[in-house]
Amino acid sequence: MTRVARLVWLGVVFHFRHLSRNAFAVTTTTIWPLVYATLAYFMFRAGSEPETLLLASIGATVMGIWSVTTVDAADSIQRQRWLGVLELLVAAPAPFWAVLLPITIASSAIGVYSLVSTLLWGRLIFGIPLEFEQPLVFALAIPPTIVSIGLLGFVMASMIVRFRAGWAVGNMFEYPVWLVTGLLIPIALLPTWVEPISWLLAPTWGMRALSDAAFAGGSAFLDIAMCLVLSAVYTVVGSMLLGRFLESARRRATLSLT
Amino acid sequence: MNVVEAVDLRRTYRITTGTFRRRSREIEAVRGVSFSIREGELFGLLGPNGAGKTTTIKMLNTLLIPSGGSAHVLGFDVVQDARRIRERIGYVFGGDRGLYERLSALDNLRYFAELYGVEPRRQRARIEELLALVGLDGREEERVEGYSRGMRQRLHLARGLLHDPPVLFLDEPTIGVDPVGARELRALIASLTQQGKTVLLTTHYMFEADSLCDRIAVIAKGEIVAQGTPQQLKARVEQSGVVEVEVFGIDEASVRRIEALPDVLTVTVEEQEQKQLLIVQTAPGAELTHVILAQLRSVSVGRVASREPTLEDAYVQLVTA
Numbered sequence: 001m002t003r004v005a006r007l008v009w010l011g012v013v014f015h016f017r018h019l020s021r022n023a024f025a026v027t028t029t030t031i032w033p034l035v036y037a038t039l040a041y042f043m044f045r046a047g048s049e050p051e052t053l054l055l056a057s058i059g060a061t062v063m064g065i066w067s068v069t070t071v072d073a074a075d076s077i078q079r080q081r082w083l084g085v086l087e088l089l090v091a092a093p094a095p096f097w098a099v100l101l102p103i104t105i106a107s108s109a110i111g112v113y114s115l116v117s118t119l120l121w122g123r124l125i126f127g128i129p130l131e132f133e134q135p136l137v138f139a140l141a142i143p144p145t146i147v148s149i150g151l152l153g154f155v156m157a158s159m160i161v162r163f164r165a166g167w168a169v170g171n172m173f174e175y176p177v178w179l180v181t182g183l184l185i186p187i188a189l190l191p192t193w194v195e196p197i198s199w200l201l202a203p204t205w206g207m208r209a210l211s212d213a214a215f216a217g218g219s220a221f222l223d224i225a226m227c228l229v230l231s232a233v234y235t236v237v238g239s240m241l242l243g244r245f246l247e248s249a250r251r252r253a254t255l256s257l258t
Numbered sequence: 259m260n261v262v263e264a265v266d267l268r269r270t271y272r273i274t275t276g277t278f279r280r281r282s283r284e285i286e287a288v289r290g291v292s293f294s295i296r297e298g299e300l301f302g303l304l305g306p307n308g309a310g311k312t313t314t315i316k317m318l319n320t321l322l323i324p325s326g327g328s329a330h331v332l333g334f335d336v337v338q339d340a341r342r343i344r345e346r347i348g349y350v351f352g353g354d355r356g357l358y359e360r361l362s363a364l365d366n367l368r369y370f371a372e373l374y375g376v377e378p379r380r381q382r383a384r385i386e387e388l389l390a391l392v393g394l395d396g397r398e399e400e401r402v403e404g405y406s407r408g409m410r411q412r413l414h415l416a417r418g419l420l421h422d423p424p425v426l427f428l429d430e431p432t433i434g435v436d437p438v439g440a441r442e443l444r445a446l447i448a449s450l451t452q453q454g455k456t457v458l459l460t461t462h463y464m465f466e467a468d469s470l471c472d473r474i475a476v477i478a479k480g481e482i483v484a485q486g487t488p489q490q491l492k493a494r495v496e497q498s499g500v501v502e503v504e505v506f507g508i509d510e511a512s513v514r515r516i517e518a519l520p521d522v523l524t525v526t527v528e529e530q531e532q533k534q535l536l537i538v539q540t541a542p543g544a545e546l547t548h549v550i551l552a553q554l555r556s557v558s559v560g561r562v563a564s565r566e567p568t569l570e571d572a573y574v575q576l577v578t579a
Contacts (some may be wrong), residue, residue, distance in 0.1 A: 084355025
C-alpha cells in the first residue's frame with residue numbers, strides 16, 4: 001500500500017512538472033479562466049456587492065479547474081499515446097489505476113495556476129477585496145477540491161484508454177457541468193431534478209467548500225468531507241471501468257493507436 | 259530450460275472502413291507462430307515490415323491478448339499471469355517516441371524505476387550504474403528533447419533494464435540510429451547475454467541478426483518460414499549463386515522478364531542514389547550472367563559481379579517464396 005501511495009504521489013509530481021514545462025499550456029490555463037471571470041464580474045456587478053463579486057471570482061476559479069480537468073484529463077491520456085509511452089505504462093507491473101490516476105490529478109492541479117490568476121485578476125482589475133472569513137479553511141479546501149475534480153477526470157479518462165476519440169466526450173461535459181454544479185448560476189434557479197445530479201459531481205462540493213470558507217456561510221468541513229467521499233467513489237468506479245477498458249484495449253489492439 | 263515458449267500463437271485484427279456504411283474485415287497478423295527461446299539465448303525474429311514481428315512481441319509482453327494459441331514467459335501464461343510477466347521482463351522499442359521529452363533522462367528513469375517497483379533505496383545506485391552502462395553519465399540532467407536518436411535509444415535501453423529483468427524484448431532497437439550509434443547499441447545488446455539475460459530481438463537488418471543472434475526465426479506474412487542458427491539459414495542458399503548488376507533506370511518489364519527466366523530464384527532491386535542494384539539469385543550450378551544481360555538491352559548497365567550468397571540472400575529467398 002505504501003508503495004502504491006508513493007507511486008501516486010511521485011506520479012502527480014512527475015506529471016505536474018511535465019505539464020508545467022509546457023509554457024503554452026500553462027499560459028492558456030492561466031489566461032483562459034480570466035475570460036469567464038471577467039464575464040461573471042460584469043454579470044454580478046449589477047448587485048454591486050463585493051461578496052457576490054468574490055463569489056463570481058471563486059466560481060470562475062472552479063470553472064477553470066474543471067475546464068482544465070475535463071479537457072486535459074482526456075487529452076492527457078491521448079498525450080501519452082502521442083508520446084508513445086501509453087504502452088510502456090501498461091507494460092509496467094504497477095497497477096494501472098495507480099499510474100493513470102496521478103496523470104489526471106496533475107492535470108487538475110494545473111488549475112492552481114488558474115486559481116491564483118483569477119483571484120489576482122479580480123483584485124487588481126476589479127478591486128474585489130480578497131477577504132476570506134476563514135482563510136485557513138479556504139486554503140485547506142483547495143487540495144480536496146482539486147483532487148476530487150481530478151478523480152472525476154480519472155473516471156472519464158479511463159474510457160480514453162480504450163477509445164482514442166474519447167477526448168471529445170471530455171470536451172462535451174465541460175459546459176453542462178458548469179451549469180449543473182452551480183458554477184455559473186445558483187442551482188436553486190434550475191429544475192429540481194438537477195440538484196441530485198449536482199450532488200454526484202465534485203465541482204459542486206468544491207465550489208461550496210471554497211465559498212463557505214470565504215463567507216462562513218455553511219460548514220466548509222462537511223463540503224470537504226463530501227469531496228473526499230466522492231474522491232473515494234470515483235477511485236473505485238474509475239478503477240473498475242479502467243480494468244474493463246484496458247482488457248478491451250488489449251483485446252482490440254487500440255493502445256498504440258494515435 | 260525454455261524461457262519463452264510460443265505455441266501456435268495467433269492474432270487477428272478487425273479493420274473497419276467507411277464512414278456511413280461501415281464494413282469490417284479481419285486480418286490475420288500472426289498465423290500460428292511457434293518457437294521457443296532458451297535461457298541466456300539471443301533469439302532474433304527477422305522479417306519485413308508488416309510480417310508480424312511487433313505483434314508477436316506485444317503478445318509475449320502482455321500488451322496484446324492472443325486470438326489463439328498459447329505463450330509462456332518464464333513459465334507464466336501471457337493471458338492469465340500478465341502482472342507476474344511484467345515484473346520480470348523489459349520492453350524496449352526503437353524510434354523517437356516513448357519518453358517524456360520535456361523532462362530529463364534522470365527524471366524519466368526515476369519515474370520508470372517507481373513503475374517497475376525498484377526499491378527506493380536502490381534506485382539511485384541502479385540509475386547511476388545504468389547511465390554509465392549506456393554512456394549517458396554526465397548528460398542525465400539534460401532534457402530528453404535535446405537528445406540525438408542514438409542517445410534516446412540508449413536511454414530506452416537503460417529504462418528497460420531498470421528492474422534488472424531476466425528477459426528482454428527488443429523491438430527494432432537500432433532503427434534510424436546512425437552507424438556509429440547502432441554499432442555501440444549492438445555491443446551493448448551483445449553484452450546483455452553475457453550477463454545471463456535472455457533476449458528476443460526483432461530486426462530487419464541482416465548483419466545485425468547475423469552478428470548478434472544465436473538463433474533466428476524468419477517471419478513472413480504472419481508465419482515462421484525458417485528457423486535456425488545464422489549458419490544453418492545461410493546453408494539453405496549456399497549452393498546457389500548471386501549475380502549483381504548495376505543499372506540506370508531499370509523498368510518493371512525488364513525485372514519481370516528476368517524473374518521469368520528458368521533457374522532464377524529471386525530478383526530484388528535496391529535503389530542507390532542515381533542508379534539501382536539488381537540482385538538476382540540463381541539456382542545451384544546455373545550460369546545466367548549473359549542471359550540476364552540480354553534482358554537488359556534497353557537499360558544502361560554498369561558493374562556486373564558474381565558472389566557467394568549471404569544471410570540476406572537466404573532471407574530474401576525465404577520471405578519472397
